[in-house]
Amino acid sequence: MSDLVADLLAGKHSALARVITQIENRSPGYREVISDLHQHTGTADVIGVTGSPGAGKSTLVDKVAATYREQDQTVGVIAIDPSSPFSGGAVLGDRIRMASNAGDMDMFFRSMSARGSLGGLSTATTDAVTALDAFGKDKIIVETVGAGQNEVDIVRTADTVAVLVPPGSGDDVQMLKAGILEIGDVFVVNKADLDGADRTVQQLREMLQGRSGRPDAGHHGATELAGDHGDAHAGDSDDGDDEPETWDPPIVETVANRGEGVEDFLNALADHGDYLDRTGRREGQARERFAAEIRTLLREDANELLVEELDRRGGIEQYVDAVIERHTDPYTVVDEVLTPLRECVDQRRDES
Amino acid sequence: MSVEQEQTERTIRCLVAKVGLDGHDRGAHVIARALRDAGFEVIYSGLHRAPDEVVQAAVQEDVDVVGISILSGAHNTLVPKILDGLKEYDAFDDRLILVGGIVPDDDQDELRGQGVDEIFGPGASMEEMIDYIHENAPER
Numbered sequence: 001m002s003d004l005v006a007d008l009l010a011g012k013h014s015a016l017a018r019v020i021t022q023i024e025n026r027s028p029g030y031r032e033v034i035s036d037l038h039q040h041t042g043t044a045d046v047i048g049v050t051g052s053p054g055a056g057k058s059t060l061v062d063k064v065a066a067t068y069r070e071q072d073q074t075v076g077v078i079a080i081d082p083s084s085p086f087s088g089g090a091v092l093g094d095r096i097r098m099a100s101n102a103g104d105m106d107m108f109f110r111s112m113s114a115r116g117s118l119g120g121l122s123t124a125t126t127d128a129v130t131a132l133d134a135f136g137k138d139k140i141i142v143e144t145v146g147a148g149q150n151e152v153d154i155v156r157t158a159d160t161v162a163v164l165v166p167p168g169s170g171d172d173v174q175m176l177k178a179g180i181l182e183i184g185d186v187f188v189v190n191k192a193d194l195d196g197a198d199r200t201v202q203q204l205r206e207m208l209q210g211r212s213g214r215p216d217a218g219h220h221g222a223t224e225l226a227g228d229h230g231d232a233h234a235g236d237s238d239d240g241d242d243e244p245e246t247w248d249p250p251i252v253e254t255v256a257n258r259g260e261g262v263e264d265f266l267n268a269l270a271d272h273g274d275y276l277d278r279t280g281r282r283e284g285q286a287r288e289r290f291a292a293e294i295r296t297l298l299r300e301d302a303n304e305l306l307v308e309e310l311d312r313r314g315g316i317e318q319y320v321d322a323v324i325e326r327h328t329d330p331y332t333v334v335d336e337v338l339t340p341l342r343e344c345v346d347q348r349r350d351e352s
Numbered sequence: 353m354s355v356e357q358e359q360t361e362r363t364i365r366c367l368v369a370k371v372g373l374d375g376h377d378r379g380a381h382v383i384a385r386a387l388r389d390a391g392f393e394v395i396y397s398g399l400h401r402a403p404d405e406v407v408q409a410a411v412q413e414d415v416d417v418v419g420i421s422i423l424s425g426a427h428n429t430l431v432p433k434i435l436d437g438l439k440e441y442d443a444f445d446d447r448l449i450l451v452g453g454i455v456p457d458d459d460q461d462e463l464r465g466q467g468v469d470e471i472f473g474p475g476a477s478m479e480e481m482i483d484y485i486h487e488n489a490p491e492r
Contacts, residue, residue: 021414091388095409108412111393
């Protein structure tokens with residue numbers, strides 16, 4: 001075990017921060033660090049918060065974190081902001097909103113930028129949650145702008161996902177249709193003191209009713225994915241009921257900057273946590289998450305192996321040239337590169 | 353693709369902090385934007401931060417550069433508190449500490465003696481500062 005891991009487990013804040021830096025940079029050795037940390041995880045509640053820009057995510061997270069701190073629970077927050085696709089630079093501004101927890105070291109707040117990485121961000125987020133969990137945080141909050149697949153992947157790190165909707169924005173509700181609505185366990189209409197809040201609540205309720213026709217849609221599609229594998233069945237705890245219990249996502253109204261409704265929101269999160277425990281879905285979700293993580297890592301590593309192999313053969317350009325000249329075609333190229341690898345694997349299989 | 357990214361230079365993270373009762377943040381905004389455009393990741397603290405908030409941010413964000421903007425003249429009081437806090441959390445040695453603002457010459461020597469790496473006053477150019485960071489960012 002490295003000194004860094006030992007320092008993190010001993011509760012040293014700078015070690016935790018450095019581990020997350022290594023995760024972000026994919027520094028040499030970060031894999032061993034995560035491997036060492038994994039056995040110390042599994043105790044934290046992970047909450048995902050997403051919603052359109054300006055919905056009030058950071059402000060609500062600040063108030064939620066402050067309330068948890070009042071209850072003597074330690075909190076870790078990961079806030080993900082977009083980065084410029086041109087310079088790679090970013091201004092990470094979520095920290096400005098964290099005024100309620102200023103100077104409190106047991107409230108660990110970390111800004112991460114998307115760094116234009118393709119899909120790699122969800123891996124980095126998962127690993128950062130691992131680090132915070134191993135550090136001993138009771139509650140971990142992952143906060144991200146909700147738009148598109150990348151964000152959907154990120155919030156899947158969480159046990160409970162909260163989706164924030166600002167009022168009076170028909171367009172935002174439109175945006176929610178595209179994938180975000182399905183992943184919310186709790187919906188929050190923030191800025192509920194503004195005009196149009198009632199209407200937004202009503203619209204949301206109608207849309208959610210449309211969704212309740214599909215009972216499995218409420219928990220991150222855990223059963224769908226588990227269905228890929230006969231052995232990993234999410235709903236294996238039935239309490240004698242024929243109908244498995246389903247989760248009806250509540251809609252909570254908050255005015256985050258005044259702290260109104262935060263208590264209701266926390267109760268809704270706690271209710272969902274109880275539901276996960278009662279139905280055994282927490283375990284199902286964890287299974288699904290680890291399965292997805294293993295698949296992602298396999299894909300990334302296999303991809304790296306192939307890039308190396310391609311480089312060894314002189315790079316992709318010569319193949320492209322040959323394909324353009326019509327001497328060969330993409331399928332043949334792939335076969336040519338993969339055949340030795342397949343043979344290696346076959347040989348190993350025969351030996352064992 | 354991830355392989356190529358690993359080969360390139362790692363991303364430098366900078367904290368731009370406004371400390372104390374000084375309410376002038378135009379300069380800090382301009383600098384935050386310039387650093388972003390130079391490809392750095394910038395964490396902006398917001399106005400009126402206490403020294404221990406700056407320390408908290410610098411430690412948790414694991415920044416390479418701590419940039420402190422002070423135009424109020426309170427640097428002799430506030431900067432040492434930040435430096436002490438960083439040392440307390442073992443986050444002083446591998447960090448570049450920069451001060452920006454109006455600091456008289458006599459005070460500059462004292463701040464440098466306490467551990468500030470560089471001080472940028474009025475008239476300092478963005479290029480100067482960005483080059484300085486590139487050249488002096490800590491090895492990690």
